[in-house]
Amino acid sequence: xxxxxxxxxxxxxxxxxxxxxxxxxxxxxxxxxxxxxxxxxxxxxxxxxxxxxxxxxxxxxxxxxxxxxxxxxxxxxxxxxxxxxxxxxxxxxxxxxxxxxxxxxxxxxxxxxxxxxxxxxxxxxxxxxxxxxxxxxxxxxxxxxxxxxxxxxxxxxxxxxxxxxxxxxxxxxxxxxxxxxxxxxxxxxxxxxxxxxxxxxxxxxxxxxxxxxxxxxxxxxxxxxxxxxxxxxxxxxxxxxxxxxxxxxxxx
Amino acid sequence: xxxxxxxxxxxxxxxxxxxxxxxxxxxxxxxxxxxxxxxxxxxxxxxxxxxxxxxxxxxxxxxxxxxxxxxxxxxxxxxxxxxxxxxxxxxxxxxxxxxxxxxxxxxxxxxxxxxxxxxxxxxxxxxxxxxxxxxxxxxxxxxxxxxxxxxxxxxxxxxxxxxxxxxxxxxxxxxxxxxxxxxxxxxxxxxxxxxxxxxxxxxxxxxxxxxxxxxxxxxxxxxxxxxxxxxxxxxxxxxxxxxxxxxxxxxxxxxxxxxxxxxxxxxxxxxxxxxxxxxxxxxxxxxxxxxxxxxxxxxxxxxxxxxxxxxxxxxxxxxxxxxxxxxxxxxxxxxxxxxxxxxxxxxxxxxxxxxxxxxxxxxxxxxxxxxxxxxxxxxxxxxxxxxxxxxxxxxxxxxxxxxxxxxxxxxxxxxxxxxxxxxxxxxxxxxxxxxxxx
Numbered sequence: 001x002x003x004x005x006x007x008x009x010x011x012x013x014x015x016x017x018x019x020x021x022x023x024x025x026x027x028x029x030x031x032x033x034x035x036x037x038x039x040x041x042x043x044x045x046x047x048x049x050x051x052x053x054x055x056x057x058x059x060x061x062x063x064x065x066x067x068x069x070x071x072x073x074x075x076x077x078x079x080x081x082x083x084x085x086x087x088x089x090x091x092x093x094x095x096x097x098x099x100x101x102x103x104x105x106x107x108x109x110x111x112x113x114x115x116x117x118x119x120x121x122x123x124x125x126x127x128x129x130x131x132x133x134x135x136x137x138x139x140x141x142x143x144x145x146x147x148x149x150x151x152x153x154x155x156x157x158x159x160x161x162x163x164x165x166x167x168x169x170x171x172x173x174x175x176x177x178x179x180x181x182x183x184x185x186x187x188x189x190x191x192x193x194x195x196x197x198x199x200x201x202x203x204x205x206x207x208x209x210x211x212x213x214x215x216x217x218x219x220x221x222x223x224x225x226x227x228x229x230x231x232x233x234x235x236x237x238x239x240x241x242x243x244x245x246x247x248x249x250x251x252x
Numbered sequence: 253x254x255x256x257x258x259x260x261x262x263x264x265x266x267x268x269x270x271x272x273x274x275x276x277x278x279x280x281x282x283x284x285x286x287x288x289x290x291x292x293x294x295x296x297x298x299x300x301x302x303x304x305x306x307x308x309x310x311x312x313x314x315x316x317x318x319x320x321x322x323x324x325x326x327x328x329x330x331x332x333x334x335x336x337x338x339x340x341x342x343x344x345x346x347x348x349x350x351x352x353x354x355x356x357x358x359x360x361x362x363x364x365x366x367x368x369x370x371x372x373x374x375x376x377x378x379x380x381x382x383x384x385x386x387x388x389x390x391x392x393x394x395x396x397x398x399x400x401x402x403x404x405x406x407x408x409x410x411x412x413x414x415x416x417x418x419x420x421x422x423x424x425x426x427x428x429x430x431x432x433x434x435x436x437x438x439x440x441x442x443x444x445x446x447x448x449x450x451x452x453x454x455x456x457x458x459x460x461x462x463x464x465x466x467x468x469x470x471x472x473x474x475x476x477x478x479x480x481x482x483x484x485x486x487x488x489x490x491x492x493x494x495x496x497x498x499x500x501x502x503x504x505x506x507x508x509x510x511x512x513x514x515x516x517x518x519x520x521x522x523x524x525x526x527x528x529x530x531x532x533x534x535x536x537x538x539x540x541x542x543x544x545x546x547x548x549x550x551x552x553x554x555x556x557x558x559x560x561x562x563x564x565x566x567x568x569x570x571x572x573x574x575x576x577x578x579x580x581x582x583x584x585x586x587x588x589x590x591x592x593x594x595x596x597x598x599x600x601x602x603x604x605x606x607x608x609x610x611x612x613x614x615x616x617x618x619x620x621x622x623x624x625x626x627x628x629x630x631x632x633x634x635x636x637x638x639x640x641x642x643x644x645x646x647x648x649x650x651x652x653x654x655x656x657x658x659x660x661x662x663x664x665x666x667x668x669x670x671x672x673x674x675x676x677x678x679x680x681x682x683x684x685x686x687x688x689x690x
Binding site: 141 | 623
């Protein structure tokens with residue numbers, strides 16, 4: 001589907017969903033995992049009006065939107081991005097193996113890094129005089145449910161010297177959620193990695209004290225994962241219960 | 253009969269036995285409970301001087317801090333998770349509550365990110381209004397810092413004056429958005445409403461008054477010996493320490509690095525405004541006080557420049573899908589759909605009704621991708637990592653909260669100092685726990 005930008009719809013034109021977009025009889029694939037081995041991104045979406053079961057008479061219920069994958073960028077990347085990648089290849093001999101994918105999207109450079117090379121790449125990015133990414137602005141996680149390595153750890157680095165930014169993205173699986181910690185290079189990543197561990201269950205090896213930070217210490221599960229059950233937490237008030245948001249009609 | 257291992261003595265309460273003997277005297281003899289007074293002190297989260305629900309675990313030798321740990325998370329409300337279950341416009345309503353003292357920054361950084369995902373830009377009037385509201389917000393946020401920081405250090409006049417001045421900022425917020433806090437005024441594509449009538453005179457009078465209030469700070473605090481002594485050489489952190497810990501904002505500028513995203517990576521046309529980035533070279537709590545107060549003077553300059561530049565025009569992107577929630581009018585029963593709009597969808601156009609239904613129930617779609625947008629909030633670099641999967645709701649919104657990251661500096665600022673200086677150090681970081689814990 002095009003965004004609203006590509007297709008500003010006059011108020012009286014046809015509904016936004018054209019017939020061509022609708023795959024009426026597409027059966028849902030058995031396993032989405034097999035289909036998305038190539039560095040997947042985004043989730044599959046089904047249906048249209050939140051109607052499941054027998055209520056759907058529109059045919060929109062069979063609608064399946066493919067998970068989105070960010071396209072690999074081609075040289076030249078534009079802006080200062082070529083300089084960064086070139087300098088990184090010079091500063092880090094294993095860059096060919098380390099960088100699994102380069103994405104340039106919305107004027108931002110994303111380097112997908114194999115996890116065993118993460119600290120090496122970050123060290124080169126921080127120390128090399130032509131790169132100088134001194135500031136680790138942000139470390140956070142994203143859970144792309146349904147893909148093979150669904151947990152992504154995303155670090156945003158800032159070069160204060162050159163006023164440049166780069167995003168390092170590393171993906172791990174739920175079964176083996178281990179990743180090298182950046183705290184040795186950027187002490188400021190300490191709490192942010194703890195938060196990402198807390199929320200996503202990504203384990204940063206080498207972190208000095210990887211404990212929960214926002215949730216209580218004895219909490220079960222990692223709340224920001226997409227398959228974390230919502231609501232249903234017992235409320236300490238006269239046995240009241242709260243229906244999970246994903247079971248309320250509007251959020252289906 | 254006496255027992256060699258449990259001698260007894262008579263007291264008014266009765267007979268007291270004590271356990272002695274063997275070689276215990278030699279083993280415990282070196283310990284002097286008065287001399288080696290090592291104390292682990294829990295401070296907070298419910299403590300009037302920890303600047304919100306912040307918990308500090310301090311290890312003390314006498315009054316000297318030998319170790320400090322910061323415990324956060326008491327105000328975690330799951331804002332990031334909640335946004336994933338609301339549409340893109342509703343996300344503003346949640347995120348404005350994150351750092352509740354700088355709501356316009358939360359809204360703007362999120363909306364700038366969503367707009368970059370959409371590939372649109374807000375109209376120039378909307379951008380100027382955002383700058384205007386953000387700079388008034390910088391004033392109000394710094395006033396609260398001065399007020400609460402002053403209160404924590406016992407300077408109660410700083411508190412009453414600070415809250416009085418902040419109240420005037422909130423009056424302007426209420427005048428423009430209808431709410432004193434949690435405005436949800438900045439929306440993807442622009443702002444919710446245009447400025448109300450008579451805004452120019454009112455905001456100009458406000459700026460004039462803020463300058464008077466700031467002059468009062470000069471008179472009250474800059475030469476006040478207790479204030480100076482409580483802040484100078486307290487809570488030091490240098491440029492290297494700031495960068496290593498990711499600390500930005502007034503703390504970094506007080507250490508001497510003029511890093512301000514409004515100048516270094518300008519957004520919303522900040523490069524066209526005439527203002528200075530105040531810095532200082534001491535890197536202590538006093539420098540942060542000086543830098544913040546100087547920033548407030550600069551904000552006043554920016555507000556006046558915005559007022560000079562504001563020209564009539566749209567305040568929302570012209571795509572009706574994105575603009576819908578903002579195209580409301582004030583009726584006798586409050587803000588809602590305009591009468592013409594209701595007549596159109598109910599009486600004349602079925603298609604419009606369908607669109608209305610879809611936009612109200614689902615909202616607009618945002619093309620897939622991820623962005624990191626950032627603004628210079630009163631506390632430092634406020635970043636928003638926003639991921640879209642092409643749906644009508646955010647797939648992931650993460651806020652890089654300066655409060656959260658700057659609080660990591662508490663240990664290095666307070667270890668080796670006195671316990672009273674911990675209060676000054678934490679106050680000078682100006683953390684807002686609503687933002688820190690989200």
